[in-house]
Amino acid sequence: ETGVTQTPRHLVMGMTNKKSLKCEQHLGHNAMYWYKQSAKKPLELMFVYNFKEQTENNSVPSRFSPECPNSSHLFLHLHTLQPEDSALYLCASSQGLADTQYFGPGTRLTVL
Amino acid sequence: AQSVTQLGSHVSVSAGALVLLRCNYSSSVPPYLFWYVQYPNQGLQLLLKYTSAATLVKGINGFEAEFKKSETSFHLTKPSAHMSDAAEYFCAVSGTGGTSYGKLTFGQGTILTVHP
Numbered sequence: 001e002t003g004v005t006q007t008p009r010h011l012v013m014g015m016t017n018k019k020s021l022k023c024e025q026h027l028g029h030n031a032m033y034w035y036k037q038s039a040k041k042p043l044e045l046m047f048v049y050n051f052k053e054q055t056e057n058n059s060v061p062s063r064f065s066p067e068c069p070n071s072s073h074l075f076l077h078l079h080t081l082q083p084e085d086s087a088l089y090l091c092a093s094s095q096g097l098a099d100t101q102y103f104g105p106g107t108r109l110t111v112l
Numbered sequence: 113a114q115s116v117t118q119l120g121s122h123v124s125v126s127a128g129a130l131v132l133l134r135c136n137y138s139s140s141v142p143p144y145l146f147w148y149v150q151y152p153n154q155g156l157q158l159l160l161k162y163t164s165a166a167t168l169v170k171g172i173n174g175f176e177a178e179f180k181k182s183e184t185s186f187h188l189t190k191p192s193a194h195m196s197d198a199a200e201y202f203c204a205v206s207g208t209g210g211t212s213y214g215k216l217t218f219g220q221g222t223i224l225t226v227h228p
Contacts, residue, residue: 004155006155031214041220042116042217042218042219042220042221043156043202043216043218045215045216045217048214056215090155090156092156094214096214097214098144098206098213098214100146100158100161101216102158103148103156103157104155105153105154105155106154106155108153
């Protein structure tokens with residue numbers, strides 16, 4: 001595998017389910033990001049991790065819980081989501097915080 | 113604070129015609145500027161970036177963009193459109209210091225349609 005990978009690519013869940021999104025980067029980068037892409041809205045930065053430490057939480061509801069066990073892996077744990085949380089969730093990584101970000105293919109989430 | 117405005121949510125051109133996608137930015141610190149492209153059901157792919165070197169930046173697939181500080185613009189151009197250029201294009205700004213350091217702010221996106 002090369003670049004940034006995300007699993008699953010598609011996820012359908014009910015509002016009471018608990019699920020997790022996984023992101024893995026094979027670029028040797030130190031920073032990782034979660035973005036939300038909704039229809040007709042700009043990409044929204046959700047979380048930033050740098051050397052496994054969270055450096056940014058962009059006022060994200062607590063039903064989204066990130067986890068970064070090491071610089072190569074990033075998770076987004078989901079619980080009691082709302083239908084308006086349906087979106088494409090994109091992961092990205094960069095060498096450092098000011099460096100170019102490289103994106104994964106995204107997970108298309110549908111909340112019923 | 114930083115922001116990006118992409119003028120025109122949809123642009124339609126004929127194959128072989130000039131492509132011009134407009135982007136204006138606002139930033140309180142010297143910016144880094146990016147253009148990304150997104151094909152259907154895929155993530156974002158970097159087309160090109162400006163990081164305070166040459167103001168005319170060349171990217172992949174024949175695209176280029178020019179940084180104009182006086183106009184706070186970073187428009188994306190390609191001399192001759194190809195059918196495979198049909199996609200959504202995003203302009204983004206990142207601050208080089210202060211609270212916007214390392215944070216990408218994206219524009220709304222421009223969907224490019226290429227007609228035969």
